[in-house]
Amino acid sequence: MLCFIFISIKAVAQQKTIHGRVTIDETGQVLPGVTVSVKGTAMRSQTNEEGNYSIQAAIGQTLVFSYIGMEPLELPVGAGNELNARLKASSSGLDEVVVTALGIKREERSLGYTAQQVSASELNYNKQPNLVNALQGKVAGVTISSTGGSPGQGARIQIRGINSIDPNRDNQPLFVIDGVLMDNSTSTQGASASGRGMSNRAVDINPDDIESINILRGGAATALYGLRGANGVVVITTKSGKSGDIKIDYQGSAGFENVLRFPELQDTYTQGWQGEYDPESFWPSWGPTVEEARAIDPTHPEHLYNHVKDAFTTGTQYKNSLTFSGGTDKVTFLSSLSQLNQQGVMSPTDFKNYQARLNTTFKLSDKFNAGVNMSINNSGGYRGNAGRYIEQLIYWTPRYDVNDYLEENGTMKSYGSTDNPRYVAETNRFKDDVLRFIGAANFNYRPLDWLNLAYRVGIDTYRDNRLGTALGFQDLVGERLVSENGTDAAPGMGFVNVYNQNFRSINSTFVASADHQFSDNFSATLRLGQDLYDRYVRREATEGSNLTVYNWFSLGNAKTLIANTYLEKYRLMGLFGELSFNYKDYLYLTVTGRNDITSSLARPNNSFFYPSATLSYIFSDHWHLPDAIDNAKFRFSYARIGKDADPYSTSSGWANYTSLPTGYSGFTRPSLLGDPTLKPEFTDTWETGLSMAFFENRLSFDANYYHSVSKDQIINIPVSSTIGYVTAAINAGSMRNQGIELSVNATPVKRGDFSWDTRLNFSANRNKILSLREDLTQIEAGNEFGYLSSNVYMWLIPGQPYGDLYGRALKRYYTDDEIAAGLDQSAEIDPNRPLLIGADGFPVLDAVANKKKLGNVQPDWIGGWSNTFNYKDLSLSFLIDARVGQDRYNQLANFYSAFGMAKYTENRNDHLVFEGMLADGTPNTKEVWLGQGVDPATGVDYGDGYYRYIHRGVSEYFVEDASWVRLRSVSLSYRFPQKWIQNNFVKNASVSVTGNNLALWTNYSGFDPESTTTNSGSNVDAFAGMTYPSVRSFLFTLNVGF
């Protein structure tokens, strides 16, 4: 621990007392807290609440007035004793204040690392209720994906690509709100919950309460947050009141939404198998044409139903919020209330959120101020199992109306052995109900003018109650058993599952800052601090199945009860220091060091140190550059960050064996093989950047390059069941990410009442898995089923980028010599080779074991372009974003092929000659029929047919290019002119119309390539098949200020 006490006294002749008042030039408001110093000395003073100061100085000296966010002002001391100063707000972006790590306000100019700020107006103009979605397309280097279009659906945020090899490890950044570390996890507690698009917890925050969000990207930006900030930090600052009159703001919005796009389905062939119609058939679309069916069955409809479209409806959204703010010089407050109610496009999914907030600030004295921010909210709704719904829609034949799902006695109406998806969605429900409180108190004490002590303490606690219910079996005559509405042991007999999660985290941060001016040109700041994070999670589950009374969802009504509990404690403490030097306000050097102690690793590996250094050089202030250039800054930084394991990754023992009824007890191996020798992983990041502004800020850009390498990654890899575990925790391997980020802001037109602002974000990340543990040739991150063993696997392979997709391919032609040399066993498909055609005239499926690389899940680049046009009281904004180069496995398309529903299967009665080579090297000339059964033209029996024997088993056809460009939102708003609002009651009013997710340009054939079948907490985004369809929404908003 270092203690600095500098006192330097210079003998000065004829000192007199100078006094005066400092005000803001534009408004005349007084400015307290302005630093007044005598240039060339260490003499300093500050203005009080009235803006008055007094200081000792001599004639000929210069007083310097400086305040964060304002241009510094120098005034000479003359004969008089009064010197008033009028400070102007700084026009250069570099003097802007940015809230960085730990709530420390830094000037943009001094930052050697990348941070990008999003203001409240930028965040909220497209009215997204989930604040993570609200950031889409607005920040370079940040990839945000909505996992689907359901109300409250989780959204995943990732900064600078994947930096963790473990597919289940959270790669998401740390969320900090008003200094409190805020939980943004996605809990998948509950049977079937992982397929229900559960929310990420950031959904609890009302985006309208946010003043600004600062995204800290690189290692150095987050070195002061420690290992929890290793994936980046999203620093959220909520609004605070301002002294003055009480202001009241009301915002109300109403809107509707529909599914954005549906995959194309065939409408020619109806229910049946091998061209034979059967109204009870399991097969939805392998029957004859509609006319042929109608000849047999007059009740067959004239046209097939478009049952996938019919299964979705129009959703609605209503939101009301009210904000009160005001205060005096000593106390300010901001209070807000809001209510959100959203109904999804898939009945009966919905989401409600009631939020209340109270932010207060207190100025107890010149030296001491404090603040308390509290928010409480209740959110939740009915969550749909979209994957299952869409899968069941595949099994449903378009010959029947899927919306006709109830018999007279209220049980399921269906045909054959098929379940009606609408019935299942209505009767098999899952609801969550979260009550959350986030509170933070902060204290700032400035005992001396060079020493500042800040302390923040906060609590984030919530309870998440979930209820899963399914109607049981009434045993009525003809009642169909819906196996979904039950358990494996008692299918269709109903269940009532009660889950509860209690989460409580407390964190406290203490920072002492001391700054010192060594000379005119050179000053330094030292910060030392300690922070503590303590998290406690308790989960309970009681699952009751086999209900006696079919619709009484009480645990006492269940014949079988299974209960379990889960407990988790996690603690983390960090000690850190930051030393920054300022040379002439154009050269800044900051050095940090931090030591973390974690509870998730075993001693001695649980305590580790990591440093960082950043340099910021504003060379426009050093050299004389052409006038057009307002400022130019060069940045360079290096940072190392450590990362620990998930709690209990070092543990071993035995778990409860849960397949036994009451009266018996057993133990079995747990799923995870723990490792007590786990070490922390470290990531080293180098970063450099350039930012410049031109033409009085009409044009500016920020370009950045980064290179980061993570070593000794801690991963829970899925392991072979032959070792007796499902996953194992290991330090395995290293990964490298490098890339560029570019943002450009411009105001191309500013003439009179019209202006056009544009902002462009672009980033490209290149990832490579450098190595895995010696005995591992690959790690399976995830896999999804495909017919005929055409499962698609997401494998992490050394030397390749994260997320290669492998699956079953068609055989290509190789000469006998090439086969002898083993060339056909390579993992890559040679696109120049023709297909191998068998003697039967059909392409040949390659062996299941011989999987080929079919694509990669990472994009080549992502970008966003937003534009705002202002004309008098009208404002029009639109945002386009794009993600290009990634591939996804479309399981939906695989099933559509297997069940004859895809549009292209309309060629099933055609004959064709497959292009390719026979094994002997001659080109194929054999014409074949694509249908099932006996070909009427030739009499040849084709059995189950091409689509069933071959096409549905070719993963190649279903791993698709998922690049997309999207018109993310368009918003038009109109502020009512003052002369319309003549009364004293209403101060301002505006209306706006917003459209979100309006247009999607992509070659992907599924619902939406951005969605995913995994939840928002997962890193596996390879599968975009049976997802909750994304929605196009329109919202009308009225804003009134009183």
Add this chain to the structure above:
Amino acid sequence: MKMKLNKIKISLVGIAVLPVMLISGCKDYFDQNENPNLVQDPPINAMLTTATQKAALNMQRFGGFTSYYAQYLANPSASGATDTYQVTDNSSEWNNAYYAMSDLKDMMVKAESIGAYQHLGVAKLLMAYQLGLVTDTWGSAPYSQAFWIDNNILTPTYDDEESLYQAAMTLINEGIGDLQRSDFTVALDETADLMHHGNAAAWIKTAYGIKARFLNKISKKPTYDPTAVLSALDSAYTSLHDESHMNVFLGINPWAQTAVSNASNLLGGWLSDNLVNHLNGTTYGLVDPRIAYITDETVNGNYVGTRNGQGNVGGANTIHDECYISQNCVLTNDTSSLVIITYPEIKFIEAEAAWRQGDQQRAYTAYLEGIKSNMDKLGVSASDRDDYLSNPTVAVGAGNLSLDLIFKEKYVVTYLNPEAWNDMRRHDYQYKDFRMPVNAYLNTFIRHVAYPADERGRNSSNVPSDGSLDTPLWWDQP
């Protein structure tokens, strides 16, 4: 100024000391390495409960797909993957078998360390049994490098089939030895032992039965020793009362569950026409009275099976005009037990071994006793039973007894047991009127199953190629 300086000194010193105090005072605060959700020392009898339930459930899981190859069951949809010998993914059955074997490995370690020799014997026997299930289905499989605790290998290599066979035999022999010890420290608990309710002598008989099965399995090999088989059988079951019964389920017996679901249109458990025609007189010209006790009549008052690969014929598949697994059968009702080896099967092993040895009389006696005890188990009336047993096509006389007859009758007593597929392969599917499934993906009968997708994903460098699924396994070849 001095006061101020002192104040500063105090506050700075305070800042310096605080975190140091925090660290030194709370060393345990960061020590969270014991997972509160796991136990460190589970009681051996609780491990026994898990072991016995898992072994029985795994038998049923394996029977759930082998019964399609043995044509006890058929898929109600045409071209079902298992029915038609397609490449299927049986990851679930493989995983369940290995998780069970890993638990048994832990149980063996614990039993050895505390001297619970009865538990050690049970664990070794069940380990051999489930290793057998795996190797009979897939062939070579991990074992010597598996289970983690001996060797810490994440990707075990595959042992060849013969070594797996030897390993299983060793386990059974050692297990029998352990069960016979009297110096055990903990007895098998009556409630916790879900198969034999604490009766070590019964376990020994089961072990000999399993041993006989293993010895009989290599009937094609030159090393086959019928004397050894018979000698093991002498210490195995002597009546139906000796069988093991596992009937502790979270819900109901899994076969019964299939029947329940089928009755409410979640189709499954449809009987193959191979079994139904065997019993209803079509194939052999004699109605086997057991048919009424295995399944129920159709709505048309007859017994009809479904041809494998063909799927439902006749009316809609909601019309019950074919036979299914029945809740009225003693083997497949809600509270039925799962039995890993039955007394009738033991008799048939005896019949076969004795026949191969040349002891026709012993073979014939065992053969008749096997049929009789199976009929008694199923609840066939004494007169129907005796009528069948005295029918000349059944009671052919010791001199006319053939292997075909033995396998024909054994087929009925091994209903739904995975061992049936082993027998079928050993007899090269030479059952009267046994047909290839409709639209089969192979040209001849299936002999093994493709390795599971999970293994290919997680242990790919060690998984051997599947070869053609009609290539016989090691024991299935001379």
